[in-house]
Amino acid sequence: xxxxxxxxxxxxxxxxxxxxxxxxxxxxxxxxxxxxxxxxxxxxxxxxxxxxxxxxxxxxxxxxxxxxxxxxxxxxxxxxxxxxxxxxxxxxxxxxxxxxxxxxxxxxxxxxxxxxxxxxxxxxxxxxxxxxxxxxxxxxxxxxxxxxxxxxxxxxxxxxxxxxxxxxxxxxxxxxxxxxxxxxxxxxxxxxxxxxxxxxxxxxxxxxxxxxxxxxxxxxxxxxxxxxxxxxxxxxx
Numbered sequence: 001x002x003x004x005x006x007x008x009x010x011x012x013x014x015x016x017x018x019x020x021x022x023x024x025x026x027x028x029x030x031x032x033x034x035x036x037x038x039x040x041x042x043x044x045x046x047x048x049x050x051x052x053x054x055x056x057x058x059x060x061x062x063x064x065x066x067x068x069x070x071x072x073x074x075x076x077x078x079x080x081x082x083x084x085x086x087x088x089x090x091x092x093x094x095x096x097x098x099x100x101x102x103x104x105x106x107x108x109x110x111x112x113x114x115x116x117x118x119x120x121x122x123x124x125x126x127x128x129x130x131x132x133x134x135x136x137x138x139x140x141x142x143x144x145x146x147x148x149x150x151x152x153x154x155x156x157x158x159x160x161x162x163x164x165x166x167x168x169x170x171x172x173x174x175x176x177x178x179x180x181x182x183x184x185x186x187x188x189x190x191x192x193x194x195x196x197x198x199x200x201x202x203x204x205x206x207x208x209x210x211x212x213x214x215x216x217x218x219x220x221x222x223x224x225x226x227x228x229x230x231x232x233x234x235x236x237x
Contacts, residue, residue, distance in 0.1 A: 135189025
């Protein structure tokens with residue numbers, strides 16, 4: 001068993017994109033397992049997809065819904081795009097900053113959908129890679145705005161315009177499927193990008209952010225706790 005885990009760890013760390021590879025492997029394994037278990041009428045997707053009205057009964061789904069991709073073709077294109085864009089971004093930022101960004105983008109999108117759902121008293125279920133991929137594509141385009149790709153393998157387009165196109169497709173898909181509120185929630189992960197670019201707090205990565213606040217090295221949790229206690233003591237005084 002240790003041998004298999006060792007091989008898996010080596011596979012994930014090869015090419016320096018363990019987070020991206022982990023998402024790809026998790027999505028494929030979940031897809032295959034779901035359709036195998038469907039024979040005994042067990043809906044595995046329901047344990048990982050995000051239900052906007054009752055998600056607090058399964059709080060982990062606010063992070064796991066990108067792994068749920070019921071449509072094979074959509075999943076394949078999404079994973080290919082994640083491999084290219086996400087892998088490029090992870091190698092540039094490092095796994096720690098990249099994973100933190102992806103987690104924030106995923107959570108913010110889920111919370112935005114939940115807020116709109118609560119406001120309009122409507123319940124929907126969200127799943128799939130394309131929601132967090134909107135923020136991921138935007139962040140990649142911020143880093144490499146002049147990189148040129150072939151859209152659909154035919155039309156040359158720069159990264160900065162491709163990010164607008166991808167966000168527009170996601171926006172209008174959710175607009176026509178639901179309404180404006182959900183369309184705005186679908187592209188809310190773009191807001192996270194500005195925390196990691198320009199003068200954002202994480203523009204130089206998590207390590208720099210921690211170092212600039214004297215939180216680097218061991219005991220950073222204790223330092224945060226002590227800082228919070230000092231502020232609380234000042235308020236009480």
